[in-house]
Amino acid sequence: MRASQFFIATQKEAPSDAELISHKLMVRAGLIKKLGSGLYSWMPLGLRVLRKVENIVRDEMNKAGALELLMPAVQPKELWEETGRWAVFGPQMLKIQDRHERDFCFGPTHEEVITDIARKEISSYKQLPLNFYQVQTKFRDEIRPRFGVMRAREFLMKDAYSFHTSVECLVNTYNGMHTAYSNVFTRLGLKFRAVKADSGAIGGDGSQEFHVLADSGEDALAYCEQSDYAANVEMAEGVATGSRAAPAETMREVDTPKQTTCDDVAKLLDIDVSKTVKSVALVVDEVFTLALLRGDHQLNEVKFGKVPGVQNFRLATEEEIRANLNCPPGFIGPVAVNASVRVIADRSVAVLSDFVCGANKPKLHLAGVNFGHDLPEPALVADIRNVVAGDASPDGKGTLSLCRGIEVGHIFQLRTKYSQAMQATYLDENGQSQVMEMGCYGIGVSRIVGAAIEQGHDDKGIIFPRSMAPFDVVICPIGLDKSDAVKQAAVALYQQLQQAGVDVLLDDRGERPGVMFAESDLLGIPHRIVIGDRGLAEGNVEYKGRTDTEAQNLQVTDSVAFLRDKLGQ
Amino acid sequence: MRASQFFIATQKEAPSDAELISHKLMVRAGLIKKLGSGLYSWMPLGLRVLRKVENIVRDEMNKAGALELLMPAVQPKELWEETGRWAVFGPQMLKIQDRHERDFCFGPTHEEVITDIARKEISSYKQLPLNFYQVQTKFRDEIRPRFGVMRAREFLMKDAYSFHTSVECLVNTYNGMHTAYSNVFTRLGLKFRAVKADSGAIGGDGSQEFHVLADSGEDALAYCEQSDYAANVEMAEGVATGSRAAPAETMREVDTPKQTTCDDVAKLLDIDVSKTVKSVALVVDEVFTLALLRGDHQLNEVKFGKVPGVQNFRLATEEEIRANLNCPPGFIGPVAVNASVRVIADRSVAVLSDFVCGANKPKLHLAGVNFGHDLPEPALVADIRNVVAGDASPDGKGTLSLCRGIEVGHIFQLRTKYSQAMQATYLDENGQSQVMEMGCYGIGVSRIVGAAIEQGHDDKGIIFPRSMAPFDVVICPIGLDKSDAVKQAAVALYQQLQQAGVDVLLDDRGERPGVMFAESDLLGIPHRIVIGDRGLAEGNVEYKGRTDTEAQNLQVTDSVAFLRDKLGQ
Numbered sequence A, B: 001m002r003a004s005q006f007f008i009a010t011q012k013e014a015p016s017d018a019e020l021i022s023h024k025l026m027v028r029a030g031l032i033k034k035l036g037s038g039l040y041s042w043m044p045l046g047l048r049v050l051r052k053v054e055n056i057v058r059d060e061m062n063k064a065g066a067l068e069l070l071m072p073a074v075q076p077k078e079l080w081e082e083t084g085r086w087a088v089f090g091p092q093m094l095k096i097q098d099r100h101e102r103d104f105c106f107g108p109t110h111e112e113v114i115t116d117i118a119r120k121e122i123s124s125y126k127q128l129p130l131n132f133y134q135v136q137t138k139f140r141d142e143i144r145p146r147f148g149v150m151r152a153r154e155f156l157m158k159d160a161y162s163f164h165t166s167v168e169c170l171v172n173t174y175n176g177m178h179t180a181y182s183n184v185f186t187r188l189g190l191k192f193r194a195v196k197a198d199s200g201a202i203g204g205d206g207s208q209e210f211h212v213l214a215d216s217g218e219d220a221l222a223y224c225e226q227s228d229y230a231a232n233v234e235m236a237e238g239v240a241t242g243s244r245a246a247p248a249e250t251m252r253e254v255d256t257p258k259q260t261t262c263d264d265v266a267k268l269l270d271i272d273v274s275k276t277v278k279s280v281a282l283v284v285d286e287v288f289t290l291a292l293l294r295g296d297h298q299l300n301e302v303k304f305g306k307v308p309g310v311q312n313f314r315l316a317t318e319e320e321i322r323a324n325l326n327c328p329p330g331f332i333g334p335v336a337v338n339a340s341v342r343v344i345a346d347r348s349v350a351v352l353s354d355f356v357c358g359a360n361k362p363k364l365h366l367a368g369v370n371f372g373h374d375l376p377e378p379a380l381v382a383d384i385r386n387v388v389a390g391d392a393s394p395d396g397k398g399t400l401s402l403c404r405g406i407e408v409g410h411i412f413q414l415r416t417k418y419s420q421a422m423q424a425t426y427l428d429e430n431g432q433s434q435v436m437e438m439g440c441y442g443i444g445v446s447r448i449v450g451a452a453i454e455q456g457h458d459d460k461g462i463i464f465p466r467s468m469a470p471f472d473v474v475i476c477p478i479g480l481d482k483s484d485a486v487k488q489a490a491v492a493l494y495q496q497l498q499q500a501g502v503d504v505l506l507d508d509r510g511e512r513p514g515v516m517f518a519e520s521d522l523l524g525i526p527h528r529i530v531i532g533d534r535g536l537a538e539g540n541v542e543y544k545g546r547t548d549t550e551a552q553n554l555q556v557t558d559s560v561a562f563l564r565d566k567l568g569q
Helices: A021-028 A044-063 A077-082 A111-121 A167-188 A262-269 A301-305 A318-325 A417-421 A445-455 A484-499 A513-523 A533-537 A556-566 B021-028 B044-063 B077-082 B111-121 B167-188 B262-269 B301-305 B318-325 B417-421 B445-455 B484-499 B513-523 B533-537 B556-566
Strands: A032-036 A039-042 A074-076 A094-097 A103-106 A130-139 A154-164 A192-196 A205-213 A219-224 A230-232 A252-255 A277-284 A287-294 A313-315 A342-346 A355-358 A364-369 A380-382 A400-415 A425-427 A433-435 A437-444 A473-477 A504-506 A527-531 A540-545 A552-555 B032-036 B039-042 B074-076 B094-097 B103-106 B130-139 B154-164 B192-196 B205-213 B219-224 B230-232 B252-255 B277-284 B287-294 B313-315 B342-346 B355-361 B364-369 B380-382 B400-415 B425-427 B433-435 B437-444 B473-477 B504-506 B527-531 B540-545 B552-555
Touching: A021 A032, A021 A445, A032 B074, A032 B111, A039 A044, A039 B074, A044 A130, A044 A154, A044 A167, A044 A445, A074 A077, A074 B032, A074 B039, A077 A103, A077 A111, A094 B094, A111 A130, A111 A154, A111 A417, A111 A437, A111 B032, A154 A167, A154 A445, A167 A192, A167 A205, A167 A400, A167 A437, A192 A219, A192 A230, A192 A400, A205 A219, A205 A445, A262 A355, A277 A318, A277 A355, A400 A417, A400 A445, A417 A437, A437 A445, A473 A484, A473 A513, A484 A504, A484 A527, A484 A533, A484 A556, A513 A527, A527 A533, A527 A556, A533 A540, A540 A556, A552 A556, B021 B032, B021 B445, B039 B044, B044 B130, B044 B154, B044 B167, B044 B445, B074 B077, B077 B103, B077 B111, B111 B130, B111 B154, B111 B417, B111 B437, B154 B167, B154 B445, B167 B192, B167 B205, B167 B400, B167 B437, B192 B219, B192 B230, B192 B400, B205 B219, B205 B445, B252 B355, B262 B355, B277 B318, B277 B355, B400 B417, B400 B445, B417 B437, B437 B445, B473 B484, B473 B513, B484 B504, B484 B527, B484 B533, B484 B556, B513 B527, B527 B533, B527 B556, B533 B540, B540 B556, B552 B556
Parallel strands: A287 A342, A342 A380, A473 A504, A473 A527, B287 B342, B342 B380, B473 B504, B473 B527
Antiparallel strands: A032 A039, A074 A103, A094 A103, A130 A154, A154 A437, A192 A205, A205 A400, A219 A230, A219 A400, A252 A364, A277 A287, A277 A313, A355 A364, A400 A437, A425 A433, A527 A540, A540 A552, B032 B039, B074 B103, B094 B103, B130 B154, B154 B437, B192 B205, B205 B400, B219 B230, B219 B400, B252 B364, B277 B287, B277 B313, B355 B364, B400 B437, B425 B433, B527 B540, B540 B552
């Protein structure tokens, strides 16, 4: 593409409402243009990026055997009433009345429509399994649209829906979609992780989210650099490191006149806070309970609620603490407590020996405490804490890091939530009517562009992976209108690269070098060739990768081969 | 594609609401599935067809230098108020309120949005011309949606909008779009014509419609088989054939006791009706006027309204006829009329000699009548009739045929209708602010699929041009599950064709031959290979083109080359 025949309109200032760097950079680079709140036009430059993402998604869906179709954006109310979601979905659904005052919505998702198709088109087990997908414009009426295309109201989504005769078959396709999604994000060149997820409003069992890792993400994740393990930080499994060492100390009281936190106690005693144990006083199903955690750990209430036998729990009041332990908060501990007090220890506490904990006496703690000697083994050992950076990965393959993630994909085992409600049935081998098992699988195509920029940028602008860059290479000729040699060399290289199948931009607008360089950096074009009279005199052009600190000289005659090599051709 | 891994769901019965053959066949072939009134899902088979059309459109737009972008479907009311179209567009526009009760519409077209982009992004004449396009889902709330995808409410459209500093530049791009559209329809393999059009609700000067020729079309067209001339039948120019022969007869009265029409008079006199002249009595700007037409022609009121000097006109009443001609209707004529009666002759009448017309006396006509002898030359000669089949083409390149057309494209010179209203201005070479000239260019992408089927079908089903067929070739193996030889031959040919880049369907579902053949005919797949044990024993497979009456045998070893040849590879 010649820049003179293309449309590049960058701007110096980011919009005042832009909070995220991707939003700022997409507007500054002219990839998108705001039409209204949460409504963006994809300008030619941005659409090139969007289509590259879309095509990779489509390609991997096809490879996985999914069949593309295209459903209407506008959907009749009646279908949504069959599943009860017309009432449930809430104001995020954009409702519409047509000229005959019939109710419709601008589809925020398509479970109802595809299930309607399935119940009409699928009659026999012989037709199953099937996995349909579309790449389509959706609308969700966000109350406060922001973050540019990351939380736009109108957006481009790939949504797939699968139909099965059995859970095994559903799981098989679900796993295939997991692989396809991993392939998509790998091909896109993004750092990502799949994490287990609550299934949220769409409903059903078994679901995973795909997150692009970026500091600005809305979700806190724990992931393992050495493996593909990742989880929502609140869901990640905490494992204990090593086993309990033999006791070496004898329990003793230590004065802690003002030290009511583990940090303060550890500082006073000059020990690592990981050698201290804090006792969180709870009332669990009417029983006064101490949850024991390492001083550097936090109770995870979601996990605690899932401890076997636990139904309801709440923090104990100060009165309840004093009544059960005869001690004010800040100095409580599990030693020598009444037999009616239940003790539940986190896995990391259960492997401690010679630890420090509250003494159940004001202004005193105990040191050199050991289970089996100074207090009974805990009634129950469970994973009840939030993981922290440096924890062993639950898959045993390394250690956990914490990061933030931007959700760009989601796969669900819906099971029969929709097929049951809408009576999507088929006849099995025995001629019996059965309800179909269903899965659904979404990718936020337009959101990926924003997420990629959140992951890849510097102070000069966007750093696109090659898969998504609007162009692979930009040629910047210096003094184009003054030097025939420059012009000829630039056009020759442009044509050679085009013939080699390289997506190349020739910046023939006659802009100053500074403008050309700043714009190519802002746009995130991975490779830049600068052609000037001085270099040409020695048979050279200049190359610089987007993230290189220095430019390098190339022989003109080597430049096509060099770039093809860089592009992995 | 293997049929067993694809989704083919044909049905025997056409929907009861389907009037058009394309609607019936698309539903029967399973290309589309109705979701609601005017709302259709494109099933995998149909989407393959739609995408092939879309890709050809996109390719030709790119070749013509247009730049693809993507604007939102949902548009704010405020923009439409700037052009006054929020009020004017009427109930075809689907209006929407968001959760904050702000007004939007589901875009029926995008002039306002693109003009808003242009006024924000274009500031200098140096940026012009620009031609932006998108392929996008539109919604028009038809009062009675019907004809399947031909008049759906939600549909896929390619719409382009160009911006210019001058009319010359606009006309240049307009002509480029004319060429691009001609290329699109030629590549699609459709019989089409471009015709001049009224510009309708979108407004502006200079516009042409592209029509696919088909009997079921809504528009009556006149076109020349020998050239690309075509026009709406009401707009087509009527030209006279030859020049006036010298008079050979003397005017005489003939008895026509009951003959009040030219047809009846011609029959009585045993002459061709083209030798008779009928007089249509009109009141034109208060003047009693006779419009003279050949007996086989009809007055075209639109053309008559454009005759120089004509402001208003209406048919004369019987009273006015009797008052001016002293004769009842049925026998009136232009001979010996009062000087106050104006005579306007059609071009075809002006070249007649020795013609027959009414005598202005009851039950009498005149024969052998000649201008310049029996009555003065007409005051005015003009094109005031509808053309008929067999007329000379106005471009002098052949004769006209009449047909019907389905509008699938439209190109407009909008000029400054929108840019003026929305103040889309730029600075010219002299730093003066100027309003941009605009053009717009639409193609009904989804409508083309229906139109192609209207043009190509028989009693077995769809006859797609190769460019649009869901598959190029279908392989039908007979007795797949019984014969290893058939299976091996079928799979081998399938793989060879795939490697040759042929879009091939292997019908491996194990259906009976009759079912396979009926479905491949219904789907309109252009080429079919049948593989059976009997043929294979002699090294043969059977080939049949979709419109061939007989199948033919091919050597297995020749079949790939044969098909590549058929496909023009």
